Amino acid sequence: MRFHRNCESRFALEEAQQIVIQWPRAAKREDLMKLTRRTLLAAASSAALLIQPVASAAQELPRNVRLVIGSTSTGGDTYQNSAIVAEALAEQLGINIKVDAVGATEAFKALGRDSRGNTLMIFHDQSYLGNLYGVTGYADPFEGYTVGQTVAINPGNAYLVGCDSPYQSMDDILTAAANGDRVRVAIQPGGVSEIGFSAMKNAASVRAPGSEENIVAVNTGSQSDKNQAMWDDLADVINGSIQANEQFTQLPADDQKCMRFVWITARPATLEQAPAAGMGNTTRDQMLQYASPATSVTLDGTQDFTFDKEFFFLYNKDMDPAIIDQVDAALTAIYDKGAIQDRQKASFFIPNFLPADEARQHLTDKRETYAKVIEQISGGS
């Protein structure tokens, strides 16, 4: 098909060249008209010929691709996940993909500048949660960009208390808030760390309207800061992760650093798939005791709030959709082979590939759920 179109275009180009050469002889009016018509036709065909290779190149990923990520850390979960996916994708497509940890703001800028497909992005739920929380630099990814395939879940998002804490469970925490006690929760504001906190406030509001005022945020930065906030008695509950905090739960109870899980936000189905190697000395059954339904943080009085931190692709809004189809096909083939799942599980990720259309719908629904939680909390407090 492409060959025929090329032939036609080349013929028109040759014809146009002949007309230019014959120009002095085309002096008559009708010849001029014919000439003009032919010239326009030839010019259009020539333009089509010139544009055609560019257009065909834009239908697939270029030879060198830059994969920007929404984190500046090359040791964090976003980089690890992206590196695993980029390596597999590069091998599958026979291209070069370089992962650049430029951070959310710079990544969105870089993606917004490039509609040719040279720049792609991988990030997680922070991309839309940042927007929902009104953080500077976070545009609505569903409006400004094209949301693509999901690739994995990090199931580790958790909340912990000190071993000397009077709170044994989330139920104790919500009861305390209902009884008028102030519960301080150390989080990093504006995203994944805050959504669980918002859910706690929402659950408090559902259980005893007004009690959500007693659950207050202690804004911190890194995990180190959150841990320190607990050890300094500046926070009663901290946001953490299974990977970073599990060993603290194994310390003797009289150790100042000892912690206890009270809530793991992942869905039980997600925890069922989590690799045992990443759970340390805590068994899967014990982990499930801290997750829904055993630990209930209600969303609306009937169902529990859950949160899985999912990693997914983002594309430039004006990029050729054929590239997304190409990535869909490549990732389908990669996940069918199965090797990538082993690598992801070895790094405590749960493989979660969904083709772009399915992923977009799933993430849109997920965003809507969390938007309601945030809206209710904002309206109520």
Added chain:
Amino acid sequence: MEFLSIISPLFLFLVVGGTFVGIIFGAIPGMTATMAVAVCLPLTYSLGLENGLALLLGLYVGGISGGLVPAILLGIPGTPSSITTTFDGYPMAQKGEGEKALRIGICASFVGGIVSLLALYLAAPSLAEFAIEFSYVEKFLIILFALTVMAALSTDLLMGIFSGFLGIFISLIGVYDISDGGNGKLRLVPPGTEYWLDSGFSLLPVLIGVFGLAAILDQAELGVPKGQSRGDVKIGKGSSFSFSVFKGQTVNLLRSSGIGTFVGILPGVGGSAASILAYSQAKTFSKKSANFGKGEPTGLMASESGNNGLTGGALVPLLSLGIPGDSTTALLIGAFTLQGIQVGPLFIGNNPDTWNAMIFAMLVANIAMFAMMYFAIRYFALVVTIPKHVLFPIILMMCVIGAYTINYGIMFDVWTLLIFGLFGWLAVKLRLEIAPFIIGFILGPSAEIYFVKSLESFGTLSIFFTKSWIAMLLWVLIIGSLTASIYLSRRQAKIAATG
């Protein structure tokens, strides 16, 4: 001693090779130890945990150490923690003592590395227990203590302090990042520049611009006098190196190494603060404090033993609490995660062989660093003999590449380099002082975060005086440092006045 079975020829090769590559990364302005570790991190997946760590620890030690080469020979800190190395190392190179300065720096680095390694091996869990006594308040006071060096480094006290505060002010431009616990809002950004300035100015492009590009512009303004087309500094012109230079420096070396190790164990305080604090204390306690900044070996020793002291110190919270002490050790967590190993308070007890292998790798990396740099130094030192019309374009190119790559390809970082190169050139003409400016720029963001977080957490300014005995001790040190700086400044002025 089961860990000895881990020590294979490949293990040793990876440590030594990693150290070599790390030195090269550290020696190129704009390339850092963090970048070296980041580039090689994916390789560790196929190497296995111990071999992967051998490579990364070699890169870490080499990267921190290599920073002294451009700091001494070109006056451009190869890494932010080499900033104070330029203060005395570069003047020594200009006096024809480049080779001597490099050898002093390497020996001091080795001492710093070994002292911190001993601290790591013998007292990691206890040091980590001590580290968690430092809340936002104590960390702010540590940064304030480091900021007192601005006064010590000032030729004109008033102008120096003004320059330092200007540095702090410029460092705060941009968003108050949520990853620091901030509110995610922009501040100090002029309207219309939000697109470029939302992340503020990156440290390394500023550093290279102020020290590298500004020096090139300065030289370009002077021109190359006839007969000096080749480098006008001969490496053997000044006095040669002898170990006797370390006579009477034991206290300085141990104190500086100790400061480096101590700052390393405090997560988030940052490597630059280690060498700045070590340098500041060396100047305060030195009988030759007037020579600091003019090519005094004592200052060079303090800076280099301080920044290499960081290497072992930063691993203390990583291996005892699972909390990285600096940006490079944060990457090491990635290596553990890639192998499915958790780092936290139980790591050392649960993984004694890996722990011993890491200590051994650090020891070999320090020895390899010393051997490679000490004996290859005469070749490094030849850089000063390269004609400036050849050398400067190469430096400029490296600076631009370094600035572009430091944050993985952000063009505004190149503009930052050029803007601050011009600023550095003009600042000298305006009598602004560059050293206090850059120290303010480096420490400003940490000072802000810890100050704001202290107030948010405790709600009163009096907490800075009443939080703990550590806070009280730090105030004594801060006041002592300031008093000593003012006294020394006045004494120098008096000596200068009496001729």
